[in-house]
Amino acid sequence: MDRKDNNIPKELLVLMKQKEDTSEKISAPSRTFMQDARRTFFKNKLAVASMIVLVIIILMSFTGPGMNEHGIDDQDLSVAKMPARVPVLEDISWLGFSGVLSDTFKGDTADHATQNAFSRYKSDEEFIDIKVLDEGDGTKNSAEVKATYHIYEAKDMEDTYFWLGTDTLGRDQWTRLWEGTTVSLLIAFVAAIISLLIGVAYGGIAGYYGGKVDDVLMRILEVLVGIPNLVIILLMMLVLDPGITSIVVALTITGWTGMARIVRGEIMKQKNQEYVLAARTLGQTNRNVIMRHLLPNISGIIIINTMFNIPDAIFFEAFLSFIGLGITPPEASLGTLINTGFDNIMLYQYMLVFPAILISVIMIAFNLIGDGLRDAFDPKMHK
Amino acid sequence: MVRYILRRVMYMLVTLFIIATLSFFLMKMLPGSPLNAEDKLSEQQQAIVLEKYGLNDPVPVQYVKYIGGLLQGDLGISFAFSNTPVTDILMDRIGPSAQLGAQALVVGTILGVLLGLIAAISHNGFLDYTSTVIAVLGTSIPNFVFAGLLQFVFAAQLEWFPVALWGDFKHTILPTIALMIFPMATAARFVRTEMVEVLGSNFITTARAKGVSEPGIVFKHGLRNALIPLVTVIGPMAVSLMTGSMVIEQIFAIPGIGEQFVNSVMVNDYPTIMGTTLLFAALFITIILIIDLLYGLIDPRIRISGGDS
Numbered sequence: 001m002d003r004k005d006n007n008i009p010k011e012l013l014v015l016m017k018q019k020e021d022t023s024e025k026i027s028a029p030s031r032t033f034m035q036d037a038r039r040t041f042f043k044n045k046l047a048v049a050s051m052i053v054l055v056i057i058i059l060m061s062f063t064g065p066g067m068n069e070h071g072i073d074d075q076d077l078s079v080a081k082m083p084a085r086v087p088v089l090e091d092i093s094w095l096g097f098s099g100v101l102s103d104t105f106k107g108d109t110a111d112h113a114t115q116n117a118f119s120r121y122k123s124d125e126e127f128i129d130i131k132v133l134d135e136g137d138g139t140k141n142s143a144e145v146k147a148t149y150h151i152y153e154a155k156d157m158e159d160t161y162f163w164l165g166t167d168t169l170g171r172d173q174w175t176r177l178w179e180g181t182t183v184s185l186l187i188a189f190v191a192a193i194i195s196l197l198i199g200v201a202y203g204g205i206a207g208y209y210g211g212k213v214d215d216v217l218m219r220i221l222e223v224l225v226g227i228p229n230l231v232i233i234l235l236m237m238l239v240l241d242p243g244i245t246s247i248v249v250a251l252t253i254t255g256w257t258g259m260a261r262i263v264r265g266e267i268m269k270q271k272n273q274e275y276v277l278a279a280r281t282l283g284q285t286n287r288n289v290i291m292r293h294l295l296p297n298i299s300g301i302i303i304i305n306t307m308f309n310i311p312d313a314i315f316f317e318a319f320l321s322f323i324g325l326g327i328t329p330p331e332a333s334l335g336t337l338i339n340t341g342f343d344n345i346m347l348y349q350y351m352l353v354f355p356a357i358l359i360s361v362i363m364i365a366f367n368l369i370g371d372g373l374r375d376a377f378d379p380k381m382h383k
Numbered sequence: 384m385v386r387y388i389l390r391r392v393m394y395m396l397v398t399l400f401i402i403a404t405l406s407f408f409l410m411k412m413l414p415g416s417p418l419n420a421e422d423k424l425s426e427q428q429q430a431i432v433l434e435k436y437g438l439n440d441p442v443p444v445q446y447v448k449y450i451g452g453l454l455q456g457d458l459g460i461s462f463a464f465s466n467t468p469v470t471d472i473l474m475d476r477i478g479p480s481a482q483l484g485a486q487a488l489v490v491g492t493i494l495g496v497l498l499g500l501i502a503a504i505s506h507n508g509f510l511d512y513t514s515t516v517i518a519v520l521g522t523s524i525p526n527f528v529f530a531g532l533l534q535f536v537f538a539a540q541l542e543w544f545p546v547a548l549w550g551d552f553k554h555t556i557l558p559t560i561a562l563m564i565f566p567m568a569t570a571a572r573f574v575r576t577e578m579v580e581v582l583g584s585n586f587i588t589t590a591r592a593k594g595v596s597e598p599g600i601v602f603k604h605g606l607r608n609a610l611i612p613l614v615t616v617i618g619p620m621a622v623s624l625m626t627g628s629m630v631i632e633q634i635f636a637i638p639g640i641g642e643q644f645v646n647s648v649m650v651n652d653y654p655t656i657m658g659t660t661l662l663f664a665a666l667f668i669t670i671i672l673i674i675d676l677l678y679g680l681i682d683p684r685i686r687i688s689g690g691d692s
Contacts, residue, residue: 222394227402228667230625231660238648238656239409315525322527323629323645338528342634345535352535356528363523371519 037300040376047372050365057362061185064178068163075169082151082166083350102148103347106141110134117147127151165350167340171330177354180332184359187244187333188313191251196306198252199259204290206260207267214264221257229254233316237325247326251313259305266298300377307370311363318359334359388676395668400450402664407449410653411442436460458658463650469658473640479549480632480639483558484624491563491620495570496610502571503578503609504601514571521568526623527630530561534634547636558635565623569616577609614678621670625663 031039042048083101107113110132117128127150134144164173206217233250240246270276271294279293295302314334320326321335322342329336334355341352433439436459440448452459458469502514537557538546544557581587582605590604628641636642640659647655 223398223401227398227405228622228625228664230622231402231406231664231667234644235406235409235660239412311523318525319527319626319630323633324649338531342527342531345531346539349535352531356531360524360528363525364519367519367523 033300037373037376041372044372044375046368050368050372053361054365054369057181057358057365058185061178061181064181065175068172068174070172070175075171083348085163085165100148100150101348102146104144104146107143107145108141110143110145113143113145114147117145164354165348167351168344173337173351173354176332176337177358180334180337180355181358181362183244183327183331183333184314184317184335185362187247187251187317188310191248191255191313192306192309194248194252195255195259195309196302199256200263200295200302202256203260203263203265204267204295207264208271208286208290208294210268210271218264221260224254225257225261233320234325237320242326242328243331244327247317247320250320251316255309255313259302259309262301262305263298266301267294270294270297304370304374304377307366307373311366311370314359314363314366334362384679387679391672391675395672398668399661399665403450403453403661404446406657406660407446410657411445413651413653436462453661458661459654461652461655463647463652463655469654472643472655473658473662476638476640476643478639479637480628480641483555483562483632483637483639484628486555486559487562487624487627488566488620490559491566492570492613494563495567496574496606496613498567498571499574499609500578500601500606502575503582503605506579506582511575514575518568518571518575521564522572524564526561526565526627527634529564530558530631530634533557533561547634549637554635554637558631558637561631561634562624562627565627566620569620569623570613573613573616574606574609577612578605581605581608611681614674614681617674618671621667625667 103117105113105117107116113132114130117130129148129150131146131148132143134142164177166172167176202217202221206214206221232254236250236253237246240249267290276289276293279289284292317326317333318335318338321333322339324339327333327336337355338352338359341355344351430439438445449459456470458473461467461469461472464472498514498517502511505511534546534557538544545554548554582600587600587604590600595604625641628639629645630641631637632639632642633645640662643655644659646652647659
């Protein structure tokens, strides 16, 4: 063979330098699943705002009752049904913190209507401002006046401020509102945590061991789930003495079943994965495999479920207290406050407004945080 | 399928039996009797009253009699309204509750589906945002708070509707709105999520490619598929209607089952409490059964896996 045409000098032949391989390199710092979830969660403005609002409410529920001199059960009938009055804000009339009661009254003539207003407000004529809205023509209820009763002046209490007013027994609503929030939140958190512990243990055992254990545990669960929550809770509340403990017991008896089912399903999905096999090969005890390896991997779904259990518990506590099966006076909870508010809705709206707003805000905040967490722990959502 | 239904009905009866037994013995543990101090009865008269309620028998005998009565639809005699059988009380009151519940469920679900649909079509738009806000408020705000607001604004202040009590159709409007908020919000959230997912799927692209009109895509291809999972949330909706009936009937003074329950609780009328509890339980269990069967009918995949397991 002739190789003359192929005489490239050897020195030209240089070994090709391998370029640095970038295809396998991760450009961004690697994040764990939890870091990823946290990042998604904090990007969700509504969820973060809800979290801040909740933290403020929780702080207020502890510090609120101590912020004025009134106690939770300081009954004083002479100051019953005082409207809300807040320093500074009292000068802005439309806010409703000016410490006056006002309503419109009807009558055949303006005078008649005014008389109606006076008799409604205990005839303290000098402290009642009357504004005639409609002179009327003498026919039945044709005239209308707006009466504003300066009750704080009438009672000679210009220096006293009940920030959110007082209830029918003269107890300060501000103090009771925050005490009630503490009770409601306490019930919700304790019930949710107990449900979490029982549910995770039950579901974890059923899912991990499978077979006969799973069969027996799941049959028991099926019977329990078959009985409506509402029925069990109502029956338990009838039997137990009313109070915080009974509500927690009633709520947890039914509350853990949902968690147990979810945890069982997730564990069954996870337990055949390689990392579980690896852990078992290395001689981990069953207990350790569940606690150290399986549970952290399903923690997302557990957290989401708990977050949605809390507003449910708040609702049920309020519901029970509202129908008279929950917290009993002089203890307060958001439910009992709303109940009292309803009894006085036509004349003293402020009694209902504040607890109703607060419970709604709390429920909305928990739901938004729950939504945020669900998005954060859903791998499909990460971008 | 028939075997599956039969087995489910069996389960249902067993559950009801357990509830009846449980509530019977729980009620026996409670203090209180049909006797009250004001009547000043002699001992013989007391014995007659106790005899009438069968309270002189030993507890096991009472239990057998109670269960026997249940099988014949007899729930015992009310403590509070003397001589009135509980069954009669509940039958008298089932009408208003059923009407409110049905109105709330139907109107709420239809509005909810529409709301969810609008949200999904204008995905991430202004309408989507608005309906999401409505849905979050609807699932979060307790229905009794909402009922109070409605009653105050529309009945007490504006006087558009009667404040309370039961009468013609006008009386049902405010309670229905208060009751339907939860079903509406739940349906809206659910339909939105499902629709967004369905509208992004491949068969919708195919439908678009072959030139199906936009309404055709949304209603024929999209909504039909998105509605199937809605069946699963009927359960929570039923619960909300039951708790709702208790508080909302109380607020609007409607002579329904829920109001009866709350009043019976106040006066410790145990036979009525037990009767109402059983009625709620039976309703709830039947609804769950119907949902499961319906789901099997709509989605054949579930029938196959659920049939012989």
